[in-house]
Amino acid sequence: MEHDNPRESPSKEGSSLPGEWPSSDLEQALSQILHRLSGQESRRGKARNAALQDLSALIDATEGDKLFEGTGTSLRGMPEMLGQVAKALEKYAAPPKEQGDRSDGHSEVAEKAAAVGLLFLKLLRKVEAAKNSLVCPAWKTSLRHLSGPIYIFAVTHSLEQAWTSPRSQDVAGEVLALLLHVTECGSVAGFLCGENEDEKGRFSVILGLLKPDLNKESWKNNPATKHVFSWTLQQVTRPWLNQHLERILPPSLLMSDDYQTENKVLGVRCLHHIVLNMPAADLLQYNRAQVLYHALSNHLYTPEHHLVQAVLLCLLDLFPVLEKALHWKGDAARPTTHCDEVLQLILTHMEPEHRLLLRRTYARNLPAFVKRRVPGLLVWPLGILTVRHLKRLERVIIGYLEVYDGPEEEARLKILETLKLLMQYTWPRVSCRLVVLLKALLKLICDVARDRSLTPEPVKSALLEEATDCLILLDHCSQGQVKRLLARILQSCEDSKLVNCIRKVQQVSEGAPCDGT
Template identity: 70%
Template sequence: MERAQDSSRGAEPARDSAPELQRSVAQLLQRLSRPEARPGIVGNGALADLGALLEATECDALFGAGSEPPRAVSELLGQLAKALEKWAAPPGEEASAARGLADVAERAAAVGELMLQLLGRVEAAPARAAGLRPLAAPVYVFAATHRLQQPWSSPRSRCVAEEVLSALLRVAKCGSVAGFLCGESDDETGRFAAVMGLLRPHLSKESWKNNPAVRHVFSWTLQQVTRPWLSQHLERVLPPSLLISDDYQTENKVLGVQCLHHIVINVPAADLLQYNRAQVLYHALLNHLYMPEHHLIQAVLLCLLDLFPVLEKAVHWKGGGACVTTHCHEVLQLILTHMEPEHRLLLRRTYARNLPAFVKKLEILTVRHLKRLERVIIGYLEVYDGPEDEARLKILETLKLVVQYTWPRISCRLVVLLKALLKLICDVARDMSLTPDSTKNALLQEATDCLILLDHCSQGQVKSLLARIVLSCEDSMVVSCVRKVQAASAGAPCSGT
């Protein structure tokens, strides 16, 4: 190693020191690749020697004095960057459970300092673009692995990783990570394909759990690539997303579904429909709705709502316009089936939060689900949902939409819905819990709006039924709500509700 440093210090022309430099880098690469180098003294010594070598070597020796660096040295430095990234990566699940992740952050900080040093050399070289080419993907993967708060990171390693990412963008002359991955202009090729080429071997069914960081790096990288660039990489990103979403751990399921959702909203419908991809996505997502995990249900429902238009286009193109909302009907039926007996508050809130979007989607076709919707609405209005009362507020929003879209079918359900709303108003008026006044006021206002809509679509029947309450009720909140209903215009047309 001393001989390599001496030859570097005495670098007269770059071509004289290049062979010696290649030998030195090759030796360091071999040392880092040994099994005993991670995480031991051998690896730490190799890092120290590499730092000394970079410090002592002129830029011309590394990257040449012309517009293109020596190919052999360039490829060797690319292999070295890959070895450094791999050396700093967290171990697999079994290894991490046995050994812990305490030493990973320390290794990452040391590797980050070396990468900053290497990027500084690239920035000062005449052949900056060519010198960066073999280094860009492994340096990016390293930075993406260690920049976020994870069990294998520390404040120092995260700070160094952020510095590495900033330096990489500066050397690449990119204003953002998206520009780095996709290209800053239409005629510029981004580095997403190179990054995925580095990640792809670790995203197979057999290997993706050997490195706990790879799924997070893939997910974060995918989120940076949007329309119109993502469609050309669909074959690279769809299989890993489906693989991660199909894991037994809820955390990975949610991460995979979020990746699928990003694909759905950033890839044209024609590409998703090709090779029946959209149907594959639909059935993969539908299976997750049987899992009682509220985070997963939330992610799946949001993704499905954006997938429905894609599936509808397929039906429309086939000439089946009458069945265009079949998938939405199927999902809503399943949701209502799960909602009715559900007693866990987090799941109730999740279902109720997304129910208005399905009613808006189906509009008048919601009548197909009216019987079950009625039972769900009445059941959910009876149950207190905590200080924020999110579930009941969302159910009231759903009821307003149902009345607006299906008003001709509401008159036969008028008495049942009226009783449920009046009971809610009385419960809120008598509520002495820690529920904030803002939440109580919102509940009362939403319930009053529902009563007004019911009155409009029943030609004033609600006013007649509420007339006696003003005379007999002593609660000012209840009377105030009733008076608002009475004051509402009785001449509003039914079609305007």
């Protein structure tokens, strides 16, 4: 029969002081506590509190050399036993599977996390004391078993999530800081990768502990696992990430393929980190880059602007990998690229799109597609290839310039930036579109000049400046036709802002070169 009294449960008959217990007795006491933490009775409040109190009393009453040393005859020494206890504590404090409104359950999780965090602090202080005493070499082995579960606990509860509270976050933050101090690591990246080339990091250990909860059947059982994996992955960069590709890619793809937008965004950000920190040769091997491309491009049909933004950023960095072997020899048509395919799809979506958040997302990323450079064609920016999409780009640009986009005018500013780039790269094809583009730009200037809404003056000034720059570029591309047409308007125009823009265009020297032409 188990006792709830912390002074009775771990004690053994015939022992005088807890610090003088043999290691075998300590193992037996820890084994009992481990059973109570991992068994069904751990769900009951009284048994739970008793187990934690017993463990706290055991840690307080036991000297470091006894707590960390193993027994010569035991199948499992104290270091491994402590590691098992740490795993049980981490699982015990983990949030339950999400099922509807779990606000009460989340409050209980935060309380358990705070209690478990205090126990981890005690254990780490024992490790630190043993480390400083130099009489107990077993602390190194114990720390090796403890560091993984303690790290997962600290990350789970130090990030702001539904199951955390200010108290549990503070305790978890202290646990992580003390863990880094005891392991002599200056940062989480150093803890995971190693502080120097000769030192082996703990990233592999963490992945091993997370692996059982990251497969298709189990990854939603613990809502914290995906966040711990994602946050940990972001701390590891090249070249340390290379050797773990086979272990980090499947969970990232699994999350990105979920039906919940939150999980999709989390998975796409993991994939983006992998793309940025993995050699292109590794991504091209076994057709991994193509798998990534198809997994990402499928998300472009979603109406969720957060997801579209994450996907576009990732694709823009994936294109150079996909097109790494692409070289134009000059005697044939330039091949269609993945960037062409995505740009065509984006423009198709942009034309009829009426939702402001999606319009801003598309417009925000459009200049990056025009500025992209094809690998191997150092003198040919991808912008020249936008000639293939010029008609559709023209319709999108004109349509977006006509629509007010709110106080910040992000969409129209980005569309003006795109137009400037487009004229720089495709200037021979611009003169035949002179009238259409000139009308659109003048209409925009008039709309901004007459705007009496809440749009801040700096935003209006930025719009007028960008539109004026576009007029100057348009004039260069049309061999001065814009100046001649604007001269007629200047004679009858009374709007001061429009007059200022026209005069700026006229003041530009006719012989001045046009950037990019």
